[in-house]
Each structure stands twice: as C-alpha cells, then as structure tokens.
Amino acid sequence: MAVAIILILVAVASVLFHIFSPWWWTPLASNWRYIDDTITLTFWITGAVFFAVVAFMAYCVLRFRHTEGRRAVYNPENKKLEWWLSVGTAIGVAAMLAPGLIVWHQFVTVPAGATEVEVMGQQWQWSYRLPGKDGRLGTSDARNVSAENPMGLNPDDPAGQDDVVIQNDDLHLPLGKPVKVLLRSIDVLHDFYVPEFRAKMDMIPGSVTYYWFTPTRTGTFEVLCAELCGAAHAQMRSKVVVEEEKDYHAWLEKQRTFAELSGQRDVAKATYTRESE
Known part of the structure; x- marks a missing residue:
C-alpha cells in the first residue's frame, strides 16, 4: 500500500x-x-x-x-x-x-523577400555578413580564410565587395522583416541559438545550413552556441539587437564593407612592410 x-x-x-x-x-x-x-x-x-x-x-x-495462499498465474501473452x-x-x-x-x-521554407544574413562560427567567436547595396551576398570559400580575410570571401567576386562584415561586434536586425540565416563553420560543429527566437541550427564545416525567422520585438538578445565546441564553448557569446527600421539603417550606414576592410588591411600591411625595411 x-x-x-x-x-x-x-x-x-x-x-x-x-x-x-x-x-x-x-x-x-x-x-x-x-x-x-x-x-x-x-x-x-x-x-x-x-x-x-x-x-x-x-x-x-x-x-x-503478496498475500498468503494466493498463487501467481503465468500468462505468456x-x-x-x-x-x-x-x-x-x-x-x-x-x-x-x-x-x-x-x-x-x-x-x-523561406518566404519570398527575406533578407539573407550569414553567420560564421569559429572557436570561439561569431562573425556576421550582411548584403550591401546590391542586396545580395558574394561568394565565399573556406580556402580563402586567412588573417586578412577571416570569413573567406571571394576577393574576385564583385557582388561581395559591398558586403557588410561584422567581426567581434553585435548583429543588428530590423523589426518585423523576415531574415534567412545562412550558417557556416570553419573549424568544428557550432550551433547558432537565440533563445528568444526559438530558432537554432547546427553549423557544419563544409556545409551551409539555414533557417528563417521574423523578429517581432525590439531589444537586445544574447547569442549562444548550443553545440559543445571546445574549451571556451561557454564564452562563445554575442548579441543580436532588434530595432526599428530607421535605427537599423542608421547603424548599417556606419558599418564597413568587405572592400573597405580589405583596403584598410592592405594599407596597414604596406605601412608595416615599409617600417620593417
């Protein structure tokens, strides 16, 4: 009992x-x-x-x-x-x-008109890429990844020159606009996860995975890696800032494109070379 x-x-x-x-x-x-x-x-x-x-x-x-005097009965099926x-x-x-x-x-099933945003994971940070004024992302290749080109963008692709590259900073998104998230990893398995968005997906080296969502509330939301990716897994953090469209465009205008970053790196490299000589 x-x-x-x-x-x-x-x-x-x-x-x-x-x-x-x-x-x-x-x-x-x-x-x-x-x-x-x-x-x-x-x-x-x-x-x-x-x-x-x-x-x-x-x-x-x-x-x-169990009770005294009761016998068990075997019932095979x-x-x-x-x-x-x-x-x-x-x-x-x-x-x-x-x-x-x-x-x-x-x-x-991504709706028509969704903006593509690329997210790249690596031990142990997030990098982001947004389309420039032409509205489309340029091509990339893991073989192009270097200290000067950490996202592996194709320098010969004209469509990628105006791509906005965000490194070691927050990702901003406009409120109420569908976003297709393209996910890449250049080392091990990662997983781009924002709990408030209820959306997550594994990032597999050598593949591009994706999902979509529409932000419905302004605010700052923490990005987590939901795949155990190494010793500093817990510190692999970033933030997504959802804001009104005018504020988003004001932020976007302040960001640098791949062409601008490449030119800045070339100038810095040339200056360093001259000083070394």
Missing part, C-alpha cells in the same frame, strides 16, 4: 511541478510560436503517458501484492492488451511527430 501511494504522489508531484515551475522559456521575440505550441503539446502527451504508466504500476503493486498498447502507442507517437513535421516544413 505504501509503495503504491508513493508512486502516485511522485507522478502527481512531477506533473504539478512542471505546470507550476518558475523555470520556463524566455519571452518569445519571433514568429515561431508554433514551436512553443508543439513543445507544449509534446509535454502534455508525455506527461499523460508518464502519469498513466506510473498509475498502472501503482495499481499492479496494490492489486497483485494477451493479444487484446498488445493491440491496445500498439494502437495507443502509434497514436501518441503520431500526435507528437505530426505537428513537429509541419513546423519543420515551415522552418525551412
């Missing part, structure tokens, strides 16, 4: 703790409420199954407890019970997977 009561109390306490827990998601700041809804649905389904399984265990402990369990499990799994598949389809 005591064991059955303890099992029921554990099940009830676990569900209630989750419902009334003070630890919950950060306030949503993007269009991905669907992700919150999908996770909540998964919690309800798994919570119900958890309670049902524990309650069944408590029932078995109570119903089939029960086809009716097996069918009920198979059908119930299939319905539960489908109820969890179907919403996730629908949201995943939306997650990777």
Whole structure:
C-alpha cells in the first residue's frame, strides 16, 4: 500500500511541478510560436503517458501484492492488451511527430523577400555578413580564410565587395522583416541559438545550413552556441539587437564593407612592410 501511494504522489508531484515551475522559456521575440505550441503539446502527451504508466504500476503493486495462499498465474501473452498498447502507442507517437513535421516544413521554407544574413562560427567567436547595396551576398570559400580575410570571401567576386562584415561586434536586425540565416563553420560543429527566437541550427564545416525567422520585438538578445565546441564553448557569446527600421539603417550606414576592410588591411600591411625595411 505504501509503495503504491508513493508512486502516485511522485507522478502527481512531477506533473504539478512542471505546470507550476518558475523555470520556463524566455519571452518569445519571433514568429515561431508554433514551436512553443508543439513543445507544449509534446509535454502534455508525455506527461499523460508518464502519469498513466506510473498509475498502472501503482495499481499492479496494490492489486497483485503478496498475500498468503494466493498463487501467481503465468500468462505468456494477451493479444487484446498488445493491440491496445500498439494502437495507443502509434497514436501518441503520431500526435507528437505530426505537428513537429509541419513546423519543420515551415522552418525551412523561406518566404519570398527575406533578407539573407550569414553567420560564421569559429572557436570561439561569431562573425556576421550582411548584403550591401546590391542586396545580395558574394561568394565565399573556406580556402580563402586567412588573417586578412577571416570569413573567406571571394576577393574576385564583385557582388561581395559591398558586403557588410561584422567581426567581434553585435548583429543588428530590423523589426518585423523576415531574415534567412545562412550558417557556416570553419573549424568544428557550432550551433547558432537565440533563445528568444526559438530558432537554432547546427553549423557544419563544409556545409551551409539555414533557417528563417521574423523578429517581432525590439531589444537586445544574447547569442549562444548550443553545440559543445571546445574549451571556451561557454564564452562563445554575442548579441543580436532588434530595432526599428530607421535605427537599423542608421547603424548599417556606419558599418564597413568587405572592400573597405580589405583596403584598410592592405594599407596597414604596406605601412608595416615599409617600417620593417
């Protein structure tokens, strides 16, 4: 009797703790409420199954407890019970997977007119690239990565000369505009994650992964690496600043393009060479 009561109390306490827990998601700041809804649905389904399984265990402990004179009966199979369990499990799994598949389809189906923003991860910092006045990003290649060209941009591609390059600084985005995030890594696995946006994706060396979102709230949001990437993984931080469009364009005008940075580096390199001679 005591064991059955303890099992029921554990099940009830676990569900209630989750419902009334003070630890919950950060306030949503993007269009991905669907992700919150999908996770909540998964919690309800798994919570119900958890309670049902524990309650069944408590029932078995109570119903089939040892008593003098009772003999156990061996029942090798029960086809009716097996069918009920198979059908119930299939319905539960489908109820969890179907919403996730629908949201995943939306997650990777980028709307027309979304602005492309490139995010590059490396041990242990973030770099960003935004399209210039031509509205498109130039090509890049990992073989071009160097101290002078840390993002590996193609210096012979005219489309990349006006690209805005952000290093060791915050990424700014306009409010209410869809953004397609292109993700690259030049060393190990990273994962670009902003909790308030509910959007994250692994960054795989040699590949370009992507997702999209629309910022829905102004503010400054912390960027985390959600993939264990080495000794300084926890310090791989940055910030995304979402602001009104006029403020975003004012910030963008102050940033330097790839051509300007390359010219500045060339001048610095030439000056250093002359001074060394």
